[in-house]
Amino acid sequence: MSIEKIEDRVYLKSSLLDNSDITHFFTTKAGGYSTGKISGLNLGFRVGDEHETVRKNYMQISQDFDIPFERIIAAKQTHSDFVRIVTDEEAGFGVERLEKTFESDGLVTNCMNLPIMVFYADCVPILMFDQSAGVVAAVHSGWRGTVSKIAEKAVLVMQQKFGASPGNIKAAIGPSIGKCCFETGKEVACNFEKDLVCDLNNGKFKVDLWEANKRILLNSGLLAQNIDVLRMCTMCHSDLLYSYRVDGDKTGRMGALIMIKNRMPKD
Numbered sequence: 184m185s186i187e188k189i190e191d192r193v194y195l196k197s198s199l200l201d202n203s204d205i206t207h208f209f210t211t212k213a214g215g216y217s218t219g220k221i222s223g224l225n226l227g228f229r230v231g232d233e234h235e236t237v238r239k240n241y242m243q244i245s246q247d248f249d250i251p252f253e254r255i256i257a258a259k260q261t262h263s264d265f266v267r268i269v270t271d272e273e274a275g276f277g278v279e280r281l282e283k284t285f286e287s288d289g290l291v292t293n294c295m296n297l298p299i300m301v302f303y304a305d306c307v308p309i310l311m312f313d314q315s316a317g318v319v320a321a322v323h324s325g326w327r328g329t330v331s332k333i334a335e336k337a338v339l340v341m342q343q344k345f346g347a348s349p350g351n352i353k354a355a356i357g358p359s360i361g362k363c364c365f366e367t368g369k370e371v372a373c374n375f376e377k378d379l380v381c382d383l384n385n386g387k388f389k390v391d392l393w394e395a396n397k398r399i400l401l402n403s404g405l406l407a408q409n410i411d412v413l414r415m416c417t418m419c420h421s422d423l424l425y426s427y428r429v430d431g432d433k434t435g436r437m438g439a440l441i442m443i444k445n446r447m448p449k450d
């Protein structure tokens with residue numbers, strides 16, 4: 184993991200995805216214009232923040248990474264396993280064209296200069312790209328998304344619709360709630376393989392969503408050396424990261440964004 188500080192903003196990046204053909208980053212709450220309980224760089228339009236303030240936060244991240252603000256696409260996330268392909272036609276959906284919101288928990292594109300983003304605040308954000316196929320994906324995989332294997336579905340879309348090969352796909356599993364903090368009841372824990380669950384012997388369990396998602400990607404054909412787990416727990420680092428569990432329902436939202444900036448080689 185690398186940390187990029189731009190004035191008072193702090194961004195997290197995966198060294199594995201560090202490539203001149205793409206831009207990617209995970210935002211934190213550092214910097215930004217939001218105030219009060221969600222003070223910082225909130226990117227969620229539906230958490231009680233002023234619309235214009237959230238817009239300014241988007242303009243700030245766009246300026247920091249030289250990405251086209253008006254083209255950022257973000258869907259309404261519903262903890263589904265639905266992955267949608269987006270093109271230039273959907274540019275701005277869910278952000279500058281907020282009214283054009285659609286529901287999806289995974290976005291895939293091969294379009295240049297089309298930033299795709301998923302929101303996170305405990306749930307697991309996953310960014311992927313295949314350089315030779317020229318395709319990127321952003322996935323929101325909370326515990327429900329993990330159980331329904333949305334990451335596998337995103338890999339399949341990259342493969343079947345864009346000719347990606349799992350052996351070439353690089354993936355970053357971003358900041359999210361770690362097994363240190365993800366305490367659940369049996370109804371959640373029972374959905375996971377036994378070795379991913381720690382029984383606290385008080386009716387509560389701790390579940391390792393990072394390893395669960397890594398395993399899904401491995402089973403989809405990704406190579407271990409092409410999966411980067413950032414190992415940054417949102418709850419342990421709630422000073423830097425919004426955490427749904429720490430802050431409650433109306434916590435701010437961070438973004439995991441990826442964009443193709445140069446035409447990738449087709450071999």
Ligand SMILES: [Zn+2]
Nearest residue numbers: 363364416419
């Ligand atoms: Zn933790």
